[in-house]
Amino acid sequence: MREIIQLECTACKKYRYSTTKNKRKTTDRLERKKYCKFCRKHVPFKETK
């Protein structure tokens, strides 16, 4: 089962990505480096909740 989650910019907390994750494989909070258009650089994004 894949669940839709949101990845939030850890720097400004304004920008979010929607993505999916496999709940079976990924039990921890997802963290991924992505481009934030508010910060205008690559920053770590963390799963919200």
Ligand SMILES: [Zn+2]
């Ligand atoms: Zn940001």
